[in-house]
Structure formats: structure tokens, C-alpha cells
Amino acid sequence: MYDLIIIGGGPAASAAGVYAARKKIKTLLVAESFGGQSIVSQDIQNWIGTPSISGYDLAQSFETHLRAQEDIEIETGELIKTVSKEGDVFVAMTEGGKRYETKTVLITTGGRRRKLGVKGEKEFDGKGVAYCSICDAPLFGGKVVAVVGGGNAGLEAVIDLLPYATKIYLLQRSGALKGDAVTQERIMQDPKVEVIFNATTLEIIGDSFVNELVYVDTTTNGFDKLTTRETHHLDVQGVFIEIGSLPNSELVKDVAATTPYGEIEVDVYGKTSMQGIWAAGDVTNLKYKQNNIAAGDAIRAVLNIYDYLMYNK
């Protein structure tokens, strides 16, 4: 029986693990893999204390810091499927049927890529449709590609593709890009990049691999607010989808309250609706999904868990 099980492998989980170990809380950390969502970022410039670091190096530093602690058990390659309550005990079950018992749980499972949900997306996944630009951009040398999504992840995908693709369309649903101004400026200067605003992707078409993307133009006429909803076709061999994330909260859906978006509802200490379960980071309903915030919120949750364990000894 553990005092605490931390579920996840991103910044929140790593920060929580370090603090839990230093408090000598009997802790197990279970992660499918280490790194979190920003592992695919080429260059992170806002991790405080570090002007520039790759997502991969940041992930390595989290894991190294965590493994430097003596008092923590770590399981990797395991996915926790459910967390349930049996009497006073919480039970975490893995996909493979392993069972762990604990007094408290901290959910730091983060988010996963949101899918577009259009025709052809699933069919051509890995056949021109890609979700990891830093991984797969080199395979699109000499090709024309589309990036869907004008947030930071979309802008970064464009940057990853610049050395390889001959032409990059950036499709944004609304009339303005959402990513950091610094990155916007950088991509706007490049003649290879063409930003298409008010573009809603309808379909991805191909034979064995992608060769076309269809979108509808939702630009409204300023005078009568009408839109022609004209359909356009782009000849592209790749579609990189970067439209945000969904919370990985399914494991607690039967024991803790979530918002309609699936985010776990927490209070200022990270407490969920179920006493004994805390959550922190991108999986929660707190606004602004950031590495720094996830780490800080997870630490606050662990300190609160420590108090709870002391009080309920």
C-alpha cells in the first residue's frame, strides 16, 4: 500500500515526484513514458531559469531530477486505465491488469492531441497525416504541405517544416493567428508560407497517401455578414494537425467530477470532488496550460497531500 500514487510523466508528475520523495511520502509514480506534450518542441524559451532548451532535453532533465531522488518508486511503460475506490483505499489498475493500492492519488496525466474529426483523417494517419512535426517533417522534403491550426503548436510545426517542404499552407479557422507574436513574425517573413484565414478543413483526400485537402472559406462579408462558404482544394502531400489537446481524464471519470470538456474539476489546492484524489496540470479545468504552471500546481497539490496524510495518520 502506497501513501501516494502519481500518475503521469510530464512536468507536473516530475515536479510532484521530486517533492513527494523529499517529503518521504511513500510514493509510486506510474508513467507511460516521460516527457509530456512539450517533448516535441524544438526550442522552449519560457521554462523559467532556462532561456532556451529543446523539449527533449527538458524531458530528460525532468526524468534525471526525479531519478536522483532516493525515496520514490517509478514504473514506466504502464498505462493506468482506471482509478477506483474500495473502502478507504484507492485502486489504480493498469491496462495490463496490474493493481496498485494507495491512500491518495495525484492525477497528472496531461493531454493528448485533439483530432480534426474530418473524413480521411484517420484513414491517412501516418500516410501523410501527421501529428509530430519535429519527428516527421524531414520525410516531407520537396513536398507541399498544410498545417492546420494557428496556435503555438501550429506555428512551431511550420518552423519544423521550413527546411524541408517547398510550400506550407497554414490554415487557421478564425481570422487571426493565436500563437506567440515572436513566432508569428518569423513565419510570416518566409515566402514559402501562405496563411489562409477563416479556413475550416472539410476533408483529406488521397489514394495510398494524401494528395489533397479540402476546406471551406468562412470569411464573412463585412456589410451583410454573409459568407459564400466557398469550397477550396489544396494539392498537398502532407497535413500536419495541430489544433490543441484533450485532457486524459478518462481514468477517473467514475470517481471525480469533470467539466463538459473532460477536464478534472479542482480547487486551489488541486483537490478533486473525490476526497483523496488530487489533480494538477493540463488535465485540470484551470486555465492556461503551461509547463511552469503544471509543475507549480502539482507541487502545491503534493504539499496539500502531505498535510492530508499527516492529519489522517
Added chain:
Amino acid sequence: MITIYTTPTCVYCKKAKEFFTKNNVEYKETNVLEDLEARKAMVDKSGQLGVPVIDVDGEIVIGFNEGKLRELLRI
């Protein structure tokens, strides 16, 4: 025989190689950015234009899936 198809920038490829090294698993790495023939072989084997693709004695694993690799390698 384990072959991992990679690109130099691919982080999940690095994670997979790290996992092999940590567990003393020998593997052959093929960089499909440079080796176009290998790229074709990877696409033929997996139907995938995405890395990593890992060939474990003919079993194709797409992406870095530690659980799946542990199962195939019995570690």
C-alpha cells in the same frame, strides 16, 4: 533482429533508442531522412510515412510504445 527507422530530429526515436540501450537490447538504426531506399522499405513494411517505425523480428511497432516493446521483447 531489431531495426528502428528514424529521422535525426525525432524525439520518440530517441526515447525508443534510450529504452533499448537501458535494457541492453541490440538494434540497428536506419536514418530515413538520408537513406531513401530504407524509407521506401519502411513505408512498404508499415504503410507509414512517420517515424519511429520499429521492426522487431518482423513485428511492426509504430511510434514509441514501451509497453508493446516490453511485451515483444519479454522484458
